[in-house]
Amino acid sequence: MKLVMAVVQDKDSNRLMNALVDHNFRTTKLATTGGFLKAGNTTFMIGTEDHRVDKLLSVIKENCQSRDQMVAPVSPMGGNADSYVPYPVEVEVGGATIFVLPIEQFHHF
Amino acid sequence: MKLVMAVVQDKDSNRLMNALVDHNFRTTKLATTGGFLKAGNTTFMIGTEDHRVDKLLSVIKENCQSRDQMVAPVSPMGGNADSYVPYPVEVEVGGATIFVLPIEQFHHF
Amino acid sequence: MKLVMAVVQDKDSNRLMNALVDHNFRTTKLATTGGFLKAGNTTFMIGTEDHRVDKLLSVIKENCQSRDQMVAPVSPMGGNADSYVPYPVEVEVGGATIFVLPIEQFHHF
Numbered sequence: 001m002k003l004v005m006a007v008v009q010d011k012d013s014n015r016l017m018n019a020l021v022d023h024n025f026r027t028t029k030l031a032t033t034g035g036f037l038k039a040g041n042t043t044f045m046i047g048t049e050d051h052r053v054d055k056l057l058s059v060i061k062e063n064c065q066s067r068d069q070m071v072a073p074v075s076p077m078g079g080n081a082d083s084y085v086p087y088p089v090e091v092e093v094g095g096a097t098i099f100v101l102p103i104e105q106f107h108h109f
Numbered sequence: 110m111k112l113v114m115a116v117v118q119d120k121d122s123n124r125l126m127n128a129l130v131d132h133n134f135r136t137t138k139l140a141t142t143g144g145f146l147k148a149g150n151t152t153f154m155i156g157t158e159d160h161r162v163d164k165l166l167s168v169i170k171e172n173c174q175s176r177d178q179m180v181a182p183v184s185p186m187g188g189n190a191d192s193y194v195p196y197p198v199e200v201e202v203g204g205a206t207i208f209v210l211p212i213e214q215f216h217h218f
Numbered sequence: 219m220k221l222v223m224a225v226v227q228d229k230d231s232n233r234l235m236n237a238l239v240d241h242n243f244r245t246t247k248l249a250t251t252g253g254f255l256k257a258g259n260t261t262f263m264i265g266t267e268d269h270r271v272d273k274l275l276s277v278i279k280e281n282c283q284s285r286d287q288m289v290a291p292v293s294p295m296g297g298n299a300d301s302y303v304p305y306p307v308e309v310e311v312g313g314a315t316i317f318v319l320p321i322e323q324f325h326h327f
């Protein structure tokens with residue numbers, strides 16, 4: 001067994017949770033703030049057998065990989081028109097930071 | 110020293126916290142949601158000396174073991190009387206998922 | 219790489235977060251309650267390379283070490299004047315409980 005801690009962006013959190021359930025990974029979510037990733041984030045704590053670690057990593061990668069996204073321009077509220085960008089811009093979203101921890105004992109009562 | 114992560118149901122959480130204090134285990138609670146167990150849950154993070162791990166596991170088991178509980182029938186609100194069960198039913202409550210982690214260093218400043 | 223879990227008092231939490239950012243440690247904060255320390259606390263989860271663990275420990279110590287603090291007397295509300303202490307008293311604040319965990323794999327997608 002391994003204990004996997006995965007910090008992902010809030011916006012990918014529901015999608016990842018569904019994918020983990022689909023693939024029979026048992027997980028619990030920790031409320032977390034700031035840090036590894038710029039936006040709000042969630043930490044998944046997932047217990048898994050050794051031979052399923054690679055599958056788990058691929059599920060996380062599929063659902064949380066950092067990628068560029070086009071963001072529609074927001075029209076400026078109350079001035080500051082100098083910084084207004086009248087066309088969509090690309091921003092990086094997503095990403096995951098993952099720690100795979102060894103465990104000495106696992107119990108389920 | 111070991112670091113023990115124990116995910117338990119919210120309904121067992123206060124009782125377990127009191128038992129841990131009674132037995133001199135030092136613990137901190139993480140706010141967690143969903144996952145390993147069906148209902149709301151809490152994760153306890155407990156630091157303990159190696160020779161007390163078995164004691165800790167028995168304290169958790171005593172206070173959180175999954176068990177059947179009789180639940181009184183709830184009278185149906187606004188119809189759907191077909192699914193109304195007019196006698197108490199047995200549901201499974203409790204349970205704990207526990208990871209015992211090795212640690213390389215422990216410090217207290 | 220190591221995964222360091224550090225439980226500190228809420229009152230030291232912002233200062234520590236700033237110091238961690240200043241020293242280029244990547245961290246995420248877990249919402250935690252009660253336990254290792256008497257007052258409200260926060261758990262930092264910090265991923266770091268092996269050779270920077272000592273530096274990380276010294277940053278945490280600098281910002282969270284338990285220390286005595288003078289607290290101004292609070293005038294008693296509605297009686298109980300017997301227990302009123304008309305001069306500042308020293309109380310212990312701060313402190314940190316730290317676990318350094320080995321990791322088997324680290325990934326960043």
Ligand code: NI
Pocket residue numbers: 023
């Ligand atoms: Ni798949």
Ligand code: NI
Pocket residue numbers: 132
């Ligand atoms: Ni006992």
Ligand code: NI
Pocket residue numbers: 241
């Ligand atoms: Ni410094």
